[in-house]
Amino acid sequence: MISVAxxxxxxxxxxxxxxxxxxxxxxxxxxxxxxxxxxxLDLREFPESPLADRFTKDFDQIISDRDIRVVIxxxxxxxxxxxxxxxxxxxxxxxxxxxxxxVARHGAELLQLAxxxxxxxxxxxxxxxxxxxxxxxxxxxxxxxxxxxxxILNGTTNFILTKMINENMPFDDALSLAQQLGYAExxxxxxxxxxxxxxxxxxxxxxxxGKHVYPDNVHTEGITKITLEDVEYAASxxxxxxxxxxxxxxEDGMMDIVVAPMFVPCTSQLANINDVFNGIMVxxxxxxxxxxxxxxxxxxxxxxxxxxxxVDCCKHLKSRKYLFWADSxxxxxADYKLSKTQVYLRLLADNTEDAYNxxxxxxxxxxxxxxxxxxxxxxxVVTDKALPYGEILDAVDSLTQDxxxxxxxxxxxxx
Amino acid sequence: MISVAxxxxxxxxxxxxxxxxxxxxxxxxxxxxxxxxxxxLDLREFPESPLADRFTKDFDQIISDRDIRVVIxxxxxxxxxxxxxxxxxxxxxxxxxxxxxxVARHGAELLQLAxxxxxxxxxxxxxxxxxxxxxxxxxxxxxxxxxxxxxILNGTTNFILTKMINENMPFDDALSLAQQLGYAExxxxxxxxxxxxxxxxxxxxxxxxGKHVYPDNVHTEGITKITLEDVEYAASxxxxxxxxxxxxxxEDGMMDIVVAPMFVPCTSQLANINDVFNGIMVxxxxxxxxxxxxxxxxxxxxxxxxxxxxVDCCKHLKSRKYLFWADSxxxxxADYKLSKTQVYLRLLADNTEDAYNxxxxxxxxxxxxxxxxxxxxxxxVVTDKALPYGEILDAVDSLTQDxxxxxxxxxxxxx
Numbered sequence: 124m125i126s127v128a129x130x131x132x133x134x135x136x137x138x139x140x141x142x143x144x145x146x147x148x149x150x151x152x153x154x155x156x157x158x159x160x161x162x163x164l165d166l167r168e169f170p171e172s173p174l175a176d177r178f179t180k181d182f183d184q185i186i187s188d189r190d191i192r193v194v195i196x197x198x199x200x201x202x203x204x205x206x207x208x209x210x211x212x213x214x215x216x217x218x219x220x221x222x223x224x225x226v227a228r229h230g231a232e233l234l235q236l237a238x239x240x241x242x243x244x245x246x247x248x249x250x251x252x253x254x255x256x257x258x259x260x261x262x263x264x265x266x267x268x269x270x271x272x273x274x275i276l277n278g279t280t281n282f283i284l285t286k287m288i289n290e291n292m293p294f295d296d297a298l299s300l301a302q303q304l305g306y307a308e309x310x311x312x313x314x315x316x317x318x319x320x321x322x323x324x325x326x327x328x329x330x331x332x333g334k335h336v337y338p339d340n341v342h343t344e345g346i347t348k349i350t351l352e353d354v355e356y357a358a359s360x361x362x363x364x365x366x367x368x369x370x371x372x373x374e375d376g377m378m379d380i381v382v383a384p385m386f387v388p389c390t391s392q393l394a395n396i397n398d399v400f401n402g403i404m405v406x407x408x409x410x411x412x413x414x415x416x417x418x419x420x421x422x423x424x425x426x427x428x429x430x431x432x433x434v435d436c437c438k439h440l441k442s443r444k445y446l447f448w449a450d451s452x453x454x455x456x457a458d459y460k461l462s463k464t465q466v467y468l469r470l471l472a473d474n475t476e477d478a479y480n481x482x483x484x485x486x487x488x489x490x491x492x493x494x495x496x497x498x499x500x501x502x503x504v505v506t507d508k509a510l511p512y513g514e515i516l517d518a519v520d521s522l523t524q525d526x527x528x529x530x531x532x533x534x535x536x537x538x
Numbered sequence: 539m540i541s542v543a544x545x546x547x548x549x550x551x552x553x554x555x556x557x558x559x560x561x562x563x564x565x566x567x568x569x570x571x572x573x574x575x576x577x578x579l580d581l582r583e584f585p586e587s588p589l590a591d592r593f594t595k596d597f598d599q600i601i602s603d604r605d606i607r608v609v610i611x612x613x614x615x616x617x618x619x620x621x622x623x624x625x626x627x628x629x630x631x632x633x634x635x636x637x638x639x640x641v642a643r644h645g646a647e648l649l650q651l652a653x654x655x656x657x658x659x660x661x662x663x664x665x666x667x668x669x670x671x672x673x674x675x676x677x678x679x680x681x682x683x684x685x686x687x688x689x690i691l692n693g694t695t696n697f698i699l700t701k702m703i704n705e706n707m708p709f710d711d712a713l714s715l716a717q718q719l720g721y722a723e724x725x726x727x728x729x730x731x732x733x734x735x736x737x738x739x740x741x742x743x744x745x746x747x748g749k750h751v752y753p754d755n756v757h758t759e760g761i762t763k764i765t766l767e768d769v770e771y772a773a774s775x776x777x778x779x780x781x782x783x784x785x786x787x788x789e790d791g792m793m794d795i796v797v798a799p800m801f802v803p804c805t806s807q808l809a810n811i812n813d814v815f816n817g818i819m820v821x822x823x824x825x826x827x828x829x830x831x832x833x834x835x836x837x838x839x840x841x842x843x844x845x846x847x848x849v850d851c852c853k854h855l856k857s858r859k860y861l862f863w864a865d866s867x868x869x870x871x872a873d874y875k876l877s878k879t880q881v882y883l884r885l886l887a888d889n890t891e892d893a894y895n896x897x898x899x900x901x902x903x904x905x906x907x908x909x910x911x912x913x914x915x916x917x918x919v920v921t922d923k924a925l926p927y928g929e930i931l932d933a934v935d936s937l938t939q940d941x942x943x944x945x946x947x948x949x950x951x952x953x
Contacts, residue, residue: 142681142824152748153680153860247678253825255670255678263662263670265568266557266845333567392831395810409557409842410668413832416807417825427824430681438860445568445853 124157125437126190130207131198132165132178135221135248138426139195139433140174150430154437161191186210193436195429196220205229212236212244217436221248221429227322231335231450243444245432250276250323251401253424254417260330260405261446267407269331273369273538274403275396276323278419279307279314280346280366284384285397287354288363294349306399316345317366317382324368327403328380332372334451336380342459344383353469353531355494356503360467362388365396367536377457385536386467386505392416393538404538460513465535467492467505468519471528475502478527485518486510505535539572540852541605545622546613547580547593550636550663553841554610554848555589565845569852576606601625608851610844611635620644627651627659632851636663636844642737646750646865658859660847665691665738666816668839669832675745675820676861682822684746688784688953689818690811691738693834694722694729695761695781699799700812702769703778709764721814731760732781732797739783742818743795747787749866751795757874759798768884768946770909771918775882777803780811782951792872800951801882801920807831808953819953875928880950882907882920883934886943890917893942900933901925920950 127143129136143150143160151157162185163169163178172178182203185191194211196218198204204225211218212233220226226233226246237244247257251274260269275281279301286297298315301307313319321343328336346366357364365387370380387394392414396402401419406412418424435444466486472478482489482504489504497503506515512534519529542558544551558565558575566572577600578584578593587593597618600606609626611633613619619640626633627648635641641648641661652659662672666689675684690696694716701712713730716722728734736758743751761781772779780802785795802809807829811817816834821827833839850859881901887893897904897919904919912918921930927949934944 146681146683146824149683150681253822254828255674258678259670259674262850263673263843263846265849266561266565266842268561268564392810395807407668407842409553409561409838411833411839413669413830415828415830417828423824424826427681427822428678431678434680435677442857 124159125154125192125440126159126161127193127195127433128162128164128185128191129160129195129197130164130185131196132163132167132169133197133199134422135425135429136197138422139197139429142423142426142430146430150434153434156437158433158437162188182207186214191216192440193217193219193433195433196222197429198222199224201225201228208233209236212240212242215240215242217243219429219432219436220246221425222246223249223322223326227325227338230326230329231448234447238443238447241443243436243439245435245444245446247432248425248428250326251403251415251417252419252421253428254401254403254415254419256403256415257330259415260327264405264407264410264413267409269372269405269407271369271371271406272324272327272331272403273367273393273536274324275365275393275401276320276368276403276419277314277366278399278401279311280320281396281401282306282399283315284346284349284364284366287349287351291351293351294347315347317343320366320368321382324370324380324382328370328378329448331370332378333448334455335448336378336451336456337453340453340456342381346384348531349384350531353533356467356469356492357386359492359494360386360505362386363394364533365393367393367538369536373457378455379457379462381459381462383534385534387536387538391538460511460516462512463509464512465506465509466515467503467531467533467535468529469531470502470522471500471530472502473500475500478502479504481522481525481527485521486515539574540569540607540855541574541576542608542610542848543577543579543600543606544575544610544612545579545600546611547578547582547584548612548614549837550840550844551612553837554612554844557838557841557845561845565849568849571852573848573852577603597622601629606631607855608632608634608848610848611637612844613637614639616640616643623648624651627655627657630655630657632658634844634847634851635661636840637661638664638734638737638741642740642753645741645744646863649862650865653858653862656858658851658854660850660859660861662847663840663843665741666818666830666832667834667836668843669816669818669830669834671818671830672745674830675742679820679822679825679828682824684787684820684822686784686786686821687739687742687746687818688782688808688951689739690780690808690816691735691783691818691834692729692781693814693816694726695735696811696816697721697814698730699761699764699779699781702764702766706766708766709762730762732758735781735783736797739785739795739797743785743793744863746785747793748863749870750863751793751866751871752868755868755871757796761799763946764799765946768948771882771884771907772801774907774909775801775920777801778809779948780808782808782953784951788872793870794872794877796874796877798949800949802951802953806953875926875931877927878924879927880921880924881930882918882946882948882950883944884946885917885937886915886945887917888915890915893917894919896937896940896942900936901930
């Protein structure tokens with residue numbers, strides 16, 4: 124029997140407790156020993172829970188209990204999860220988490236602490252919910268140089284974009300619907316501004332390239348400015364708009380990493396990922412493109428990934444899993460203005476023919492897009508060549524000075 | 539330094555030798571030790587190879603070399619791979635393979651032998667080529683009961699069907715093209731008759747359910763009878779025809795397992811998997827549907843999966859990976875005639891209205907499908923309800939006796 128503790132009995136934590144109970148037999152068969160959930164830390168009371176006798180409000184009951192070998196952290200947020208995780212690892216207890224914010228912010232430090240104390244720190248559930256992704260990258264694709272990772276990493280924004288694309292629903296209505304259905308928080312900023320996707324691409328990049336990438340160093344754009352007009356032009360181009368987190372390794376060893384809405388061609392596997400589903404493409408030099416698809420959030424999918432990590436910790440009580448990345452500085456991340464991309468622009472101009480010429484002066488040849496019922500003073504184009512994003516921003520400024528209003532500016536994903 | 543040997547320097551084997559050379563640094567970083575490819579067994583000569591001095595024609599040079607801890611078997615076929623693998627495992631050497639035929643035929647025995655000798659027997663590359671699938675099922679989805687696995691497991695047939703669907707190319711032409719491009723063998727039977735897909739669904743089912751499923755016990759149909767007419771009717775139904783290997787766990791613990799062409803609705807993730815790509819859907823009780831996509835064959839994708847397993851063996855020289863299934867009998871597989879499915883039928887009848895009535899007498903209500911330029915004496919329908927497949931076969935017999943010719947009979951996939 125291996126004793127474990129759970130910190131945080133919210134959505135994911137209660138799912139973990141549930142799976143440890145309902146799947147006891149299967150887990151036993153895999154480990155050869157029983158997992159015993161000895162303590163559950165939460166400030167709230169759960170008198171109705173069948174595990175009511177295990178609850179505690181006192182972290183000391185976990186940290187000072189030498190029986191407890193694995194601690195599952197599903198509290199979320201930085202504090203006190205950060206402090207508790209450090210203290211557990213220092214005691215040689217392995218820690219499993221779904222806390223992407225903590226991993227993205229302090230992953231390198233916590234992995235080092237785990238290493239120093241011969242413990243494991245695992246967080247499969249922090250990216251892609253129930254989709255296996257970190258272990259496959261770390262183990263199955265170990266014989267590849269990962270050229271690029273790109274994914275739909277946030278289910279809330281993918282739900283909103285799907286409604287905009289398939290049902291012509293304006294952004295605000297789609298957001299309200301997502302809130303009604305419980306997919307979006309009352310304050311939706313972390314999702315719609317791209318911060319959640321940013322944490323996840325940071326974790327993926329850190330794992331794939333061995334250096335911690337901090338969210339503050341990643342250029343991040345959300346989907347709040349996407350309009351139904353943009354969705355229609357994307358369709359006429361042959362694609363859909365998706366919020367993509369992407370990271371490429373440049374020849375000089377720097378990372379070209381960004382979170383932004385992008386045009387994705389319908390031929391891409393990422394174009395067909397709808398609603399709250401996530402999809403992650405890993406481009407290896409040997410495997411080519413591999414795509415992982417599934418539910419990126421939700422109680423049981425996420426909890427099942429947490430429990431799988433818990434099983435792995437129970438199997439490796441005396442040895443370490445080879446999951447590690449080193450700390451780093453912002454210098455490993457390339458300036459986003461140097462990142463080359465094609466771009467779609469939607470412009471408002473009194474004379475669209477004149478605007479078309481001006482755009483080509485500044486950005487080289489472009490291809491016009493059309494849509495039904497486009498206003499006479501609207502021009503939509505896609506650049507034929509990829510250009511450094513800074514040059515595109517300069518061109519947008521210059522067009523604005525020429526009296527041409529740039530309504531939209533969306534990258535073309537090479538996916 | 540960990541010494542390994544390679545048996546079979548064909549397409550996959552030469553890819554393994556290549557990756558062990560080109561990715562030396564990355565592999566070293568992962569293991570903390572160098573992998574040294576000490577011997578390569580092949581009956582042919584490779585004087586141009588940079589590793590020419592490592593080649594041998596004598597298996598004794600591998601089996602009797604105590605330095606060699608891991609043996610990579612990429613010979614394919616049953617003999618002598620089966621004998622060599624047994625002898626390696628008995629010596630306590632771990633074995634890694636891409637040999638799906640051997641795993642599907644003798645997996646339970648070889649896994650038991652590995653267990654008895656404290657060695658590992660790993661075969662990620664045997665299913666889905668470079669796509670991570672066995673390790674994710676075994677580790678990442680361990681906290682799930684797997685309700686169903688269904689996949690496009692053979693790239694050759696998927697290439698042929700894609701050509702039929704997207705380019706209206708008849709089967710024979712698509713097969714010839716696949717042969718020209720090197721996707722299909724001169725004798726294409728193993729692919730087009732479904733045997734290759736059958737071996738792979740057997741391996742997946744064995745792993746997911748812990749009991750060896752032998753290919754001989756699995757009802758297998760190929761794609762040789764699929765016509766362009768069927769492809770068109772599938773489109774009018776809202777889907778595409780794919781060769782699917784599928785396995786469901788029934789309530790009584792039996793497996794409902796089949797390989798057959800199926801109508802797949804366009805809304806399914808499996809419908810969008812084209813050309814030589816593979817896609818595998820795993821339906822877990824906690825995760826819901828998870829899909830894995832990528833190149834299911836090819837030199838470097840397959841070799842990269844073999845090398846990843848080799849790395850895992852090198853990390854676990856003294857311990858065992860928890861990959862195992864027990865032997866079993868045909869009794870774990872349910873009679874395919876009891877398996878319930880909806881079905882599409884294409885019929886030839888002098889009086890189609892009469893035929894329509896007769897079909898409904900025998901199979902309950904059906905929905906007619908239409909297509910442009912359908913001959914007046916053709917009727918295409920899909921049953922509204924799922925029925926035991928044996929009843930469908932009986933109905934087909936009975937229709938034939940009534941003078942109605944059943945041209946096509948294709949299952950509807952619930953995917």
